[in-house]
Amino acid sequence: GAGVSQSPSNKVTEKGKDVELRCDPISGHTALYWYRQRLGQGLEFLIYFQGNSAPDKSGLPSDRFSAERTGESVSTLTIQRTQQEDSAVYLCASSPMAGVPTDTQYFGPGTRLTVL
Amino acid sequence: AQSVTQLGSHVSVSEGALVLLRCNYSSSVPPYLFWYVQYPNQGLQLLLKYTSAATLVKGINGFEAEFKKSETSFHLTKPSAHMSDAAEYFCAVMITGANNLFFGTGTRLTVIP
Numbered sequence: 001g002a003g004v005s006q007s008p009s010n011k012v013t014e015k016g017k018d019v020e021l022r023c024d025p026i027s028g029h030t031a032l033y034w035y036r037q038r039l040g041q042g043l044e045f046l047i048y049f050q051g052n053s054a055p056d057k058s059g060l061p062s063d064r065f066s067a068e069r070t071g072e073s074v075s076t077l078t079i080q081r082t083q084q085e086d087s088a089v090y091l092c093a094s095s096p097m098a099g100v101p102t103d104t105q106y107f108g109p110g111t112r113l114t115v116l
Numbered sequence: 117a118q119s120v121t122q123l124g125s126h127v128s129v130s131e132g133a134l135v136l137l138r139c140n141y142s143s144s145v146p147p148y149l150f151w152y153v154q155y156p157n158q159g160l161q162l163l164l165k166y167t168s169a170a171t172l173v174k175g176i177n178g179f180e181a182e183f184k185k186s187e188t189s190f191h192l193t194k195p196s197a198h199m200s201d202a203a204e205y206f207c208a209v210m211i212t213g214a215n216n217l218f219f220g221t222g223t224r225l226t227v228i229p
Contacts, residue, residue: 004159033216042120042206042219043160056215091159102167105217107152107160 004108012114021077021111025094038088082115118143120207122220130228135194137223139207149190150208202227
């Protein structure tokens with residue numbers, strides 16, 4: 001079946017502009033995660049959604065970052081007033097249920113964000 | 117707190133040689149451990165995972181890893197490297213009750229023909 005998809009694959013923006021990144025999880029997966037991968041670094045957890053529960057926003061680096069998810073479908077990650085340090089690959093993952101280690105997290109191909 | 121350390125940001129091996137990618141973890145509770153691979157221009161793909169069953173875990177593409185609690189390690193091995201193994205490899209940990217993975221900084225594997 002279809003995997004996790006993300007759009008756009010690449011985004012170049014100017015400092016101070018807002019950007020929206022989209023993630024389509026695997027159908028039926030209740031858990032959705034956003035991670036950030038900066039050059040030369042490992043993945044940093046940003047936020048996760050589990051069904052209709054309140055999201056865990058503990059990884060968001062600042063209040064310029066926000067994310068939404070409607071039910072168990074698409075999620076959007078919004079970065080307001082982008083800064084150069086926001087340049088990174090933003091990865092989305094989904095799994096059947098959050099917090100179950102035997103459930104694999106399936107990753108999308110990522111969105112490469114470049115802030116000029 | 118939990119953390120993952122991957123020794124060696126770059127590893128080069130000859131085709132047919134042993135692959136050994138090192139991962140050490142720090143966790144105050146028994147962890148779950150994962151290896152992911154990222155091929156160029158692709159998303160991360162799960163290679164294998166340890167979830168407290170057998171300590172020697174076999175994954176896809178001939179890779180395996182052994183959980184050694186006494187050494188807090190979860191090193192990834194493959195007996196014979198193939199050109200198609202060239203990629204970046206990430207070790208990750210999840211602890212009971214958490215919902216997200218904590219990743220190491222990755223090791224880029226180059227296979228020399």
